[in-house]
Amino acid sequence: MTPIATIEKLGDYVGQQVTLRGWIHHKSSKGKLHFVQMRDGTGYVQCVAFKADVPDELFEALGHAGQESSLILTGLVKAEPRAPGGFEISVKGGEVLQKVEGFPITPKEHGPDFLLSQRHLWLRSKRQWAILRIRDAVITAIRRFYDERGFVCVDSPIFTPAACEGTSTLFEVDYFDDAKAYLTQSGQLYAEATAMAFGKVYCFGPTFRAEKSKTRRHLTEFWMLEPEMAYANLDDVMQHAEDLLCYVVKSVLERRQTELAVLERDLTKLQAIQAPFPRLTYDEAHAILEKEAPGQHVYGDDLGAPDETILSNKFDRPLLVHRYPYEVKAFYMKRDPADPTKALCVDVLGPEGVGEIIGGSQREEDLDVLLGRIREHKLPEEAFAWYLDLRRYGSVPHGGFGLGLERTVGWICGIEHVREASPFPRMMYRIYP
């Protein structure tokens, strides 16, 4: 009985006969032999079928089977330096389950509009396979990181009754008896509640923003990791972000070498991701911008995308910019006692011009100050009654951040657009398939 093998484990079967079950990724025929690049989801391998070695039926069927035909092949595993991947299958038998003609995504180049409309099929291509396997490794690394550190995963709801920060970027949905609900744009406020119950927590799930943004950094639905820690100050939050990113990158380097090679990722760029990360205050960042691009950044304003690009390009690892002007930041951020014009917040800008991948802060823990901020920002006070309770019953210093998963994966993969870092990306003008 031939064992059923997967392509990623072929190294365990050299010299043995195995059965592989998968699809034709690419085929090149040369008279009396077929070269079949087979994929099975775990990897890609070349299978060589000589006319003399296989049943006539199979040889004929392979000759007429196009890209993405499903098939089962049995053959001998050989170490083969001539083959990509180092292994090759000498086919002895098998069958074509379904012969396919005209798979739309050919090995030649395609445009983004076409590929996105074929996303359900595009996922089968090598590059997408590599990216989404790296996404998986990032998710696994994140969960392992938190588990090892005693954090509890306590997820925030997707349906929310009101806005966290304004309503213009919220998706509204009907919620029974003429009521309205909104898709969450951040799990943070709920994570603060669970942090007061469990100490160190994180939530990790989809978030939704109806921002009319058409850029390579934006999706309307994306996954966000949001750790929240009781008794943490801004320094703790920054240290935590640094530890997390180092851990994740290291883990991907260990577990996804094949995939990084498919993407032709420059590994030295990832190997450089080591603590300590550079840190700049907002004031220091502004001073650099004044020198590099005089007049571009107005002191007091938030940093724009071009500003972030200039700053992050100066370093070979993520850059932490902290203590932004208090007035331009969210209502829940704590004022810096050492400089009341600043907030105890931090943005982490990825290297290689990828922009913001993390935004976090120490939270305001004082009931009266927080209430004042809610009023200043003209937010509906009733909606925040439960949130204010957190400052009424055992309030403590605490903080956390949000990490954009697709932006992080995009950075690690070295890809241009976050849409490739999501299995089925949702964008302003695209919700199919």
Next chain:
RNA sequence: UCCCCGAUAGCUCAAUGGUAGAGCAUGCGGCUGUUAACCGCAGGGUUGUAGGUUCGAGCCCUACUCGGGGAGCCA
């Protein structure tokens, strides 16, 4: 919401205001070491939509639709 760019074969693109083309993909045939193979043959078009200018529009003009890149906002 604003700025820039684009739309021609299934895909990626070409075509001076004058007969709509190539490569890939597809089908058939050939080839024992291909890596996006190669060679031969074949099929494949309401040039995004509507209007206008012109003897004549894929090409020029107007509007619309769809898409791409960017700004703002954000992760």
